[in-house]
Amino acid sequence: MTSFDFSDEELNAVIAYIKDQTLQGPPATEVVVATGDAGQQAASQQSVISTKMITIFMVILLFILVLILVVLFVLVSVLTKYLKQKSQLSEEDSEVVFQRFQPGQFVRSPGFIWVVTFIFTAIVLKTVIDGLFNVGVQTGYAPAQPIAFSHKVHAGDFKIDCNYCHTGVRTSKNANIPSVNVCMNCHSSIVKVTGATELSAEIQKIYDAKLNDTPIEWVRVHNLPDLAYFNHAQHYNVGGIQCQTCHGPVEEMEVVRQHTNLTMGWCIDCHRKTEIRTDNGYYDKLVELHNSTSKNPMVVEDIGGLECAKCHY
Amino acid sequence: MKETKKQYWKGVEQLTNHPEFVKYATKEFPRDLPYKEGVMQEEEGGSSRRDFLKLMGFSVAAASLAACEAPVRKAIPYLVKPEEITPGIPNYYASTYMNGGNYSSILVKTREGRPIKIEPNTLGDITGNGTSAQVQASVLSLYDKARLTSPYINGQAVEWAALDSQIKAKLENIVSGNGQIRIVSKTLLSPSTKAVINEFISRYPGTTLVMYDPVSCYGMVKANEQSFGKAVIPSYHFDKARVIVSFGADFLSTWINPTKFSADFIKNRKLDQGKKEMSRFYQFESNLSLSGANADYRTPIKPSSEGLVVANLYNLLAAKAGKPGISVARVEVKHLEKAANDLWNNPRQSLVVSGSNDSNVQIMVNAINDLLQNIGSTIDLKTPVYFRQGNDEQMKQFVSELNAGNIQGLIFLNSNPVYDHYLGDTIKAALSKVNLKVSISESRDETAVAMDYLAPDHHYLESWNDAQPVEGTYSLCQPAISPLFNTRQAQETLLTWAGSTSTDYFQYIRQHWSANVFPTQSKQGNFQTFFDQSLHDGIYTIANRAVTLELIAFNGDLNAAASAISTSYKADNPALELAIYETIAIGDGSQANNPWLQETPDPITKACWDNYLTISQAMANELGIRVEEGKTSQVKLTVGETSIELPALVQPGQARGTVGIAVGYGRTNAGRVANGVGVNAFPLQKEANGVPLMSRTEGVSVTVTSEPAKVAHTQTHHTFMEREYVIQETTLETYTRHPESAFHRPKIAVSNALEKKLDDEVIDGKMQPREISLWKGHEYNNHHWTMSVDLNSCIGCSACSVACQAENNVPVVGKEEVLNRREMTWIRIDRYYSSEETATSNKELEQAAENPEVTFQPMMCQHCNNAPCETVCPVAATTHSHEGLNMMTYNRCIGTRYCANNCPYKVRRFNWFKYHDNTRFDENMSMNNELGKWCSIRT
Known part of the structure; x- marks a missing residue:
């Protein structure tokens, strides 16, 4: 370990600083940076406070209830004792007073x-x-694919941009699964898996597809119902949404699985929270109008992101 | 506007306030319709609450079961993705629509290699940057299951090689025996195809090409040859004409090049800043046509007097010009004198046309145009059009040769004369005398069934081709999809039989263009660049075409024409007459198997899925025919020796003493959609001087049969009762003087208490509904969409209606369901007649229906700001967008139909049945079979 040449004075100052900071708790600004969303931060702080309050309230309530229970028990036993001493009860009354608990x-x-x-x-x-x-919710759906294609190797280890293969994502509603000729761009020269000595059996399948003139039948992982319209280009290009927001950490997945539940509630939730990217100038006047009536930032909801027929028509 | 006493009515039912009409008018979905009959027969009995619970229980169980195992859905990418294709993004290719002489320069919208929509090509102006209903619908014909899927010999599917060797051997045989071969075709616009045929002819001498048009213009070509020494059809410039007079030429709907003519016609009808004039248009005709409906002055005349009316117009003009008149009988028809005055005041800026196939009438028309100095200004003989090249005399000679057994080989090239030629029956009977019978067409049509050999052609969207629609303009047709079936391009078939060294038609076109078209320009030095550019543009026009400037003078024999007219036309023929016409959707019937076209209501009669006899109200009264809610009488039409039975339809504006019938129906071998729909009217044409005329003036009689009949006409469906101001119109004079008076702004009554609170002017307790509203209104912070239709320009052609059907996958419902008022079209064109007064008696009705004015109004969702449909939806399936649209969330709809009930424009539609994937709706080609579904657009 590297030794630091601190004087005693300096060491004391460091310890004092640490003590001081620990007592103060983390500065508020840091938390804002961490979540990156002021509104959300405020809401979460608020909810933290209320949860604490509720806990304290519950504990006090429990204490009072136990206290009442004890008091009542004491009362009952005192009264029973008193009645025993008197023992001038009618049969009916004594039955009530001296009844035993029968499970x-x-x-x-x-x-x-x-x-x-x-x-x-x-x-x-x-x-x-x-x-x-x-x-119909298939969160975690990770079907076996005809080729054991690893996104971890391609997107994670080799850091190939998603766009390189899924070309449609910038222009079309479909992100598109790459055709064999895209695979062959690299795999015409990359034929072995790292460390192996022979041609990989999985890579061989790409060659077979080309030689046999049969396209590869991938299994769809993300299935939206036909009645819902979704456009990749709109979300990726205009909204600036990262692929991972919906598809999860694909670069860490050996087999691609459905990361989010893809339900309507999930879509709507995001449309309620996500701010519009306004740096393209397109929304300038709209933002001005929005800010004149609202303090909250303009989110997708404000430009019709919750309208049914935006996606269902 | 408000002072007018005009009554607008959709049909005679409305004008008479017929109880049936009134009963249905207020109902969007008449409850007492037989919805348990017909298609719903097996679902009788209704359902109880128990059934509902059972069904619901089952649905829940089924849903949970289905959820146990999610179906594996495959995602199959291209093996090698074509560079230009991005799945989800359409590609457009410039191409050419050709169906005989019907032409359109188009863009084909394709999705992942499937053509799904036709758009107009706005480069070049041959078709006025528009398309017609037939062009729009043609994309569906590509996916028609009635198309031939392979070559056939005597009804047996064979390989192409087998067919080729047999036919070549037979052709060889015929030639060695000095036999005669005929290639029968409709108008061929393609110069390369003609070159191919010439190659075939030089290989097999004794071959002749015979061209015909189902609706012929040959009389006009002949007249132009006699009058001007040019056997051509000239270019007409309706945009340069301030006065247009037409004798039966339906140039806005079917005559020669209607899309272009409509666009040009409208140019002169639009008011603009500074432009305060409109052209004036006179129409003299028997049937109420689309052109007649758009005319400023329409005069119903009988076909027997047409020639005389034209001759009388000549006399009127000749008198003004100080020239000697011609000796013909005088006829008095309304507006003729006015037309003559108007024409005379607009020399070089007027246009007289006639749809007659009688060359004498056309010579007379030429003389009139010459008198008005229109030749060279509104009529361009030096830029002829080639849309109608049929030669009736040649065709007639062919039929007589065929009958005499002088023809040994016969090739029908995309033609179906057995059905669509007036001598079809003669041709059919004589076919047995021919040794080699070949049909090169797309389907097993009426002619093809009688053939031994079928060599199916590609659909035009699968073909390479070129066209020369107009002198100096060429266009290219390129395939937008690989051939769906085992078919072969007709030209390649002919080249193969001709033993050509190269049978690649694409290369053939290139060579032809390299030799003939490329040298006409100097802009591109390289042929490949020139060809690529032309292919990209779809159309190529020779720049600064050298046109000789010498004036073409009228040189026809006017007196001979006059005397011919005097003998063949009568001023007052007492007999009943028949006028045959083409409809805008079905045309000559070659695309009759297209359900989109079958369900497009005729713009005038508003009837679909049938042809019928149009009769005047006077005749209906005589015969005791009542037309109500689609119910009418079956009548027997006897023409000469032929009689046919068909429903009668009362048509306001039908000339007295005439009846009308449309061609294009009565197909027997077209396919499931068109077979048995209507009757064939082609054989009813009359031959005069070797050419067929679209009218009969003698031997026509109509008798009512005891059978009832039904005509699916949509005219009285979706009626606005008590909303008289849906239609607003005014005269040009009123509009230019007081533009405000042209609009009717409805006012609402307000109470005295309210009156004091409001700022707006209150007159007679009424005010404009600006300040008072039931609704809170919406905030429109974003875009606010509008769609505007220039009602002054709308001629009612219905192309938009079909285009909407193609764009939005709107289902076809069939005749029975149209009768049940369940048509699904999103855009309908409302056609209103107008007359001065409501008619209560038969006599008044006759008067009102004699020659009413016609107004068209396209009607679609208005996207109301305070939409009545939205407020009544109990499940909020229809909601308001913040951009001002009325949106419909189909998967949320539970089918209360409240929205339809509350829609003031009656544009809400309800899917009564699952029209897609429902075998009971066979006519739903685009939805009910796997192939047809290729045509649907998935966004």
């Missing part, structure tokens, strides 16, 4: 049955509804 009877009581049924039904309903909402 069998309690379980068979209508109140208990009702509560249990209610809880059971609620759990079943919740499960069914959650299940129905997940119909």
